[in-house]
Amino acid sequence: MEAKDLIKQNSNAVLLDVRSKQEYDEYHLDGAICIPTYEIQNKIENIIENKDQLIILYCQSGVRSLKAMKILEKMGYTNLYQILGGIDNI
Numbered sequence: 610m611e612a613k614d615l616i617k618q619n620s621n622a623v624l625l626d627v628r629s630k631q632e633y634d635e636y637h638l639d640g641a642i643c644i645p646t647y648e649i650q651n652k653i654e655n656i657i658e659n660k661d662q663l664i665i666l667y668c669q670s671g672v673r674s675l676k677a678m679k680i681l682e683k684m685g686y687t688n689l690y691q692i693l694g695g696i697d698n699i
Contacts, residue, residue: 615665615690622663627677632669638696646673649680660685667692 624641633643666674674691
């Protein structure tokens with residue numbers, strides 16, 4: 610399923626940009642929140658408490674979002690999707 614379809618069907622979906630703050634400031638998808646991959650383990654539970662929350666992750670190319678997704682899975686988050694190829698692929 611396409612990320613945009615998931616977002617349309619789930620108005621409570623969280624779009625999570627795992628790039629650096631600088632990259633986020635330069636350009637990001639509308640409505641995305643920024644938690645860089647290197648900060649995700651320390652910050653995510655304060656921002657997204659519900660571990661069943663639909664979270665759609667993205668980065669520039671897909672590498673960091675995959676890493677972040679694995680971290681979130683280990684932390685017990687269950688409803689995770691990744692934009693394959695990152696925003697370069699949109």
